[in-house]
Amino acid sequence: MIPEYKFYQGVVLSELVVAAPTPIKISEVIDGGRLGSYVVNDKVGMQIKHSSARLSPWSFTLKENHLAQLRKMRTTLEAVFLVLVCGEIGMLALDMTEVTEICGATADNQYWLRVDKRPRGMFGVHGSLGTLRQKKSDGLHTVVGALSV
Numbered sequence: 001m002i003p004e005y006k007f008y009q010g011v012v013l014s015e016l017v018v019a020a021p022t023p024i025k026i027s028e029v030i031d032g033g034r035l036g037s038y039v040v041n042d043k044v045g046m047q048i049k050h051s052s053a054r055l056s057p058w059s060f061t062l063k064e065n066h067l068a069q070l071r072k073m074r075t076t077l078e079a080v081f082l083v084l085v086c087g088e089i090g091m092l093a094l095d096m097t098e099v100t101e102i103c104g105a106t107a108d109n110q111y112w113l114r115v116d117k118r119p120r121g122m123f124g125v126h127g128s129l130g131t132l133r134q135k136k137s138d139g140l141h142t143v144v145g146a147l148s149v
Contacts, residue, residue: 008050008085009035012140015091016040019144029069037069044146045073046093050085056118058086062103062111070096079146084125086115090138092123102127 017024029037029045037047047070051058062082074080074096081093092115103111106128114126122135 004052005036005050008052009048012046012048012083012085012091013038015140016143019140021144021148024147029073036066037073039073039077040143041147043078044143045070045077045080046083046143047073047081048083048085051115052087054087056086056089057114057116058084060084060113060115062113064105064109064111067099067103067111070099078149079143081143081146083140083143084113084115086117086123089117090123091140092125092136092138093140093142094125094132094136095142098125098132102129102132104129 013026025041027039027042028035029039037045039045047066049060049062051060053059070080070082080096082099083091083093085091102125103113104127105111112128116124122137124135125132
């Protein structure tokens, strides 16, 4: 049986291949035995999280080791993104500045994000430290932009 998370990761990787202006190389980063992070063209890192909920809002939980991996990638790569897949509705990418701006640890040392979207609207992103100032559009535009630099 194929694990559910692989379907959501496949959607992100497929979108990235289609949207990239040039051919790309994707390398896996395995942490704790589960694949969830990738390095693209040896310069852009991304960690993929998904919520299988059909409707808004979508909730995401990150453990300390997830953020530690993002921070570690940030020390060696040009750009790092947290990609959130919101059911079958769409996906968005947060850069590390955005993640740290709204995402703080709870009492049990976990981090949470909540994403909402109105019909034909943009994604709103909320975390324990507040709401992201700017709404996010659907897709991997910022990831593709970082590959183009």
